[in-house]
Amino acid sequence: MARPYIEFVQCQNIDWEELDDGTQVKRLNVDPVDGEETLLLRYPAGFERVGGGKEPQADEFFVLDGEVRIGARSCGYHAYGFVPRGAAREARSSEGGATLLVFRHGRTDPNSVEGVAESIALDAPAMPWDVSTYDPKLTHLRLARKILRLGPNDSCRTFLLAGMPHGVPPVDRLPAETHDHCEEMFMLAGEMWAPEGRMRQGAYFFRPPGIVHGPHVSESGFFQIMRSPGVNAIKTNWSDTPSPLPIGAPYAPVMPEGTPESWRREWTGEAPY
């Protein structure tokens, strides 16, 4: 079974689920068969877990706030890591608490097992931005990237993507896009207009292959973490017929059957002034 299409949920609308080890999770998207999933994971202040044994599934993680110690490494704001399936399970602790975004790979995924996939530990804020890879059809977004991981066997790229404010072109219409691979996104900061509404901080989507999406524009800029499960280099098919810019589009999410109704609430955030 593949992962379901969701575009998009604001994670503020999802309730925390308490786990036996004292952590809390928000499961954003799950393949119930192989256990591939994306979740928010919160370590409470004073959390401690001893190490030992092997990791049953590979995890990519990105620290959203707080600090967590994994083995000898202290992971703070926007630290990124990849831990392969089968790697030695290290002790974890958090003195003041931490919130992580976790991309968990499937239990049988051949591309995330130790020996095929290497451990990664990055301090993302210290990495330089790459502004050299503009798609000519996306120049209005003024994009910059940081590549966090390229999976073995062309299996998935994980990267940060930022776009400058005033990312709106002087035209009424833009082409939509499709890919032959999956696409996944969590909004770290800022906003982006889509035909499904305005994605704000905490927005999340998972798109299976072949989903028509966009166009996208951003009035005040955006900062996302993205993945392309299935490939390391995104390949875009652009529509021949352009669509109207989505500025002002009402929130109209696509969600899997059985999604709690509360996930469909519009989230407009706190008043900034």
Ligand SMILES: [Fe+2]
């Ligand atoms: Fe796309």
